[in-house]
Amino acid sequence: DIQMTQSPSFxxxxxxxxxxxxxxxxxxxxxxxxxxxxxxxxxxxxxxxxTNNLQTGIPSRFSGSxxxxxxxxxxxxxxxxxxxxxxxLQHSSRPxxxxxGTKLELK
Amino acid sequence: EVQLVESGGGLVxxxxxxKLSCVASGFTFSNYxxxxxxxxxxxxxxxxxxxxxxxxxxxxxxxxxxxxTISRDNAKNTLxxxxxxxxxxxxxxxxxxxxxITEGDYWGQGVMVTVSx
Numbered sequence: 001d002i003q004m005t006q007s008p009s010f011x012x013x014x015x016x017x018x019x020x021x022x023x024x025x026x027x028x029x030x031x032x033x034x035x036x037x038x039x040x041x042x043x044x045x046x047x048x049x050x051t052n053n054l055q056t057g058i059p060s061r062f063s064g065s066x067x068x069x070x071x072x073x074x075x076x077x078x079x080x081x082x083x084x085x086x087x088x089l090q091h092s093s094r095p096x097x098x099x100x101g102t103k104l105e106l107k
Numbered sequence: 108e109v110q111l112v113e114s115g116g117g118l119v120x121x122x123x124x125x126k127l128s129c130v131a132s133g134f135t136f137s138n139y140x141x142x143x144x145x146x147x148x149x150x151x152x153x154x155x156x157x158x159x160x161x162x163x164x165x166x167x168x169x170x171x172x173x174x175x176t177i178s179r180d181n182a183k184n185t186l187x188x189x190x191x192x193x194x195x196x197x198x199x200x201x202x203x204x205x206x207x208i209t210e211g212d213y214w215g216q217g218v219m220v221t222v223s224x
Contacts, residue, residue: 034209043111043202043216049209087152091210095168096142098152 002026002090006099014107019075021102023088028068032092035064035073038101039084047086048073080106109133111203111215118221119193129186129203129215137161137181140206143188145199146217153199156188157206171197193222 003026013019023033031051036044046055048064051071061076075082083106088099115127129141143155156177157166165177176189186203200217207213 034211036211041216043214044204044211045214046209046212049212055212089152089211094157094166096154096210098154100151 001095002029002093002097004088004090004097004099006088006102008102009100011102011104012107013078013104015078015080017078019078019082019104021073021086021088021104023066023071023073023090023099025069025071025090025092029090029092031067032090033064033066033071034089034091035062036087036089037082037084038087044087078104078106109205109213111205111213113201113203113215113218116201116218116220118223120224121194121222123193124189124191125193125220126190127188127201127203127218127220129188131184131186131203131205134205134207136179136184140164141177141179141186142204142206142211143175143177143186144202144204144211144214145197145220146202147196147199150199155201158186190220193220195222198222 005024007022033051035048038044052064063074065072085101085103087101110132113129119125140159142157146152158177174192178187202217204211204214
């Protein structure tokens with residue numbers, strides 16, 4: 001199975017900050033990497049698919065990049081409504097596997 | 108609007124069975140593959156099972172293979188997960204998620220399954 005190592009586990013940032021979250025795969029996942037946002041008590045929401053494709057309706061402050069084994073989610077200017085847990089998913093090969101999550105809070 | 112609503116969870120004793128349902132609306136259910144994904148308390152997400160749109164392709168995580176069965180009824184817009192021989196480690200919030208433009212493009216809110224005596 002492909003292991004996904006997500007960092008950091010916890011992040012505290014201020015409104016307007018640029019925030020980056022990383023996922024590292026144990027092998028090349030060929031850009032088959034999605035990012036999700038999950039707010040407390042809500043269903044996970046797809047933000048970015050296949051590394052850098054913004055899901056419909058997601059604000060443009062969210063972006064993704066990466067290749068090979070290393071991938072990054074960037075929030076260009078943190079907003080209060082971005083407080084949530086973020087996680088990555090690789091779907092390059094079954095079983096699909098997830099990062100452990102990053103809990104983002106406001107400083 | 109795409110909606111996925113899970114049901115059927117609850118408290119069950121080890122070794123017993125439980126069947127989860129996920130009712131889909133807002134899209135043509137029969138055109139999409141579907142997944143079950145779970146999250147144990149305080150743990151990360153774990154993919155459980157996948158079924159293709161016409162049920163031709165089915166995959167399971169090794170941790171549930173032989174105990175869980177994924178199925179669907181396209182006439183009823185419903186996805187199922189039959190869980191047997193339940194163990195304490197199956198305690199989790201179970202989500203259904205659609206495979207659309209990508210894996211997991213839409214998720215339900217989840218249903219809790221607790222396996223305990």
